[in-house]
Amino acid sequence: MRKLLLILVSMVIVVLSAACTNQKEKASEQHEQKHKEAGEDVTIGQVIKNGMEINAVYMPHSVEVAPVEKGGKEGNIHLEADIHATADNTFGFHKGEWIPYLTIKYKIHQADTNKVVAEGQLYQMVAGDPHYASNVNISESGHYELIYEISAPDLARHVDDVKGFYKPMTLKWKFEYKDSK
Incomplete structure (x- = not known):
């Protein structure tokens, strides 16, 4: 029984x-x-690298964020990095899991003049799903290049179970921004 x-x-x-x-x-x-x-989501680019699927997207409007100092600054777009583990990652995440504790710096410059129009950091945030983001201001329609500098996670690991993390990487995408005013 x-x-x-x-x-x-x-x-x-x-x-x-x-x-x-x-x-x-x-x-x-x-x-x-x-x-x-x-x-809402406008795709800028995607890459699979170092055991991660990295998607660069933006929403064509800002989003109210709290606390403000964590990406809630004024802007006309909400720039995001959606980063999830691939099946072949060697740092202890299951396929599809969000990768936390990354430092992601961004820079956006006009493609024809190379003038920097925005730069800063994307912050960890959640809105139904975790991602990295910040409100950013792009003042006019045109062709731009987005650069993400992504550092390894600030995360301790069991050396016997999880191989070392990747070296910092720089990713670049060209995109067209159309002002929705």
Whole structure:
């Protein structure tokens, strides 16, 4: 009888665990779908490098952020870096997991004049899903280049289990910004 009760309890735990995982996945998918349907995310570029999928996107408006000093400054776009582990990463994350504790510096310059129009840091934030972002001001429509400088995570690791992190990397994308005024 006791053995049967243990089996039943184990089955209930497995079913509940699967249901919770499915709900999390559905919530994340719904959040992504909502932004896509609203046409909010504008893709700048994507790269798979050093065991990570790195997506550079922006929303064509600023977002209210708290605390303000963590990316809530005035701006007309909300610049983001969505960074998730790939299956071949060697630093202890499961495929699809968000990579925390990165330092991401950005610089945007006009492609034709090379004039820097914005630079700063993207901050960890959450809005249904964790990402890095900051409100940024681009004053006029035109062709630009975005540069991300991404440092290794500020994260301790078990040396026997997790190989070393990658060296800092610089990523560049050209994009066109169209002022929506």
